[in-house]
Amino acid sequence: MGLLPGGYWDATGRLHREFELAVLTGREEELLATTRGRSAALVTEVLSRCVSRLGDISPVPPAVAQRLLVADRQYLLLALRQASFGDRVQANLICPWPDCGERVSVDFSIVDVPVYPAENPAPVHTMTLAQGQEVSFRLPTGADQEELSEGLADNEAQTLTRLLTRCVQRIGPTGPPSERQMAELPAADRLAIEERMRQVAPRVEQTIEAKCAECGRTFVAPFDIHRLFFGELRTDANLLYQEVHYLAYHYHWSERDIMDMNRDRRRTYIELLADAIEVLNGDT
Ligand SMILES: [Zn+2]
16 A cells, blocks of 8 residues: 555545555556557556555546646556566666766665655645736646647647646636637746646656766766656567466466466466476476
């Protein structure tokens, strides 16, 4: 059981923060290994399958997984990675010191990734702009990421305007602003809103401190949770199919049953088989 750094507000205004996970099975590994792009939608799908309970909500439908805060989704991905494949992460980086530039392999624990929970979780936050206008907004969610990842990813300014338009619910006495109103808002006001959003949002640190084994100096490297999660699974599609093949071949289990197993269980059987085969070979 874990606790989200932010939490999910349902339609009746109740906060759901406690969660339980089911580990990834071969099915999710396959989904992750074979689906390209659309990573926000994929996160929604995986979380909906693997978060077995969120507060009183069980199972967790995609519409709920979608509306979780960005940091909550990152946090759940990390927890899922930890539960499914363990706490240690290995990454290969390049030392950024200009006179070094050596390849460095770093090792860190997911439990050490700093998480900053929301200090005052609320479905809607309010603030006052310099000219006294009151602004209310909600925090960005997976639904926003899904919506904005399509098409406009190359125009950062426009993407940000669209995000603010989606999240800001009121400026002064008027209701939700249009995209044009948001674009015409003074830059200082927009910055103030963005800054406030950052302050009230929970956050999962996405950098790690690494030490170069060559030059002995430390540096801070970015580490992208989506890339970690998807990257290491994408490379494993062939291995997954080989494992399924191996178990099906020796045990005559159906593909469906094998795919329902998690990685640990598959590998336990593969090890048992390897031992059994070794014994057989030893006897002859
Ligand atoms: Zn170095």
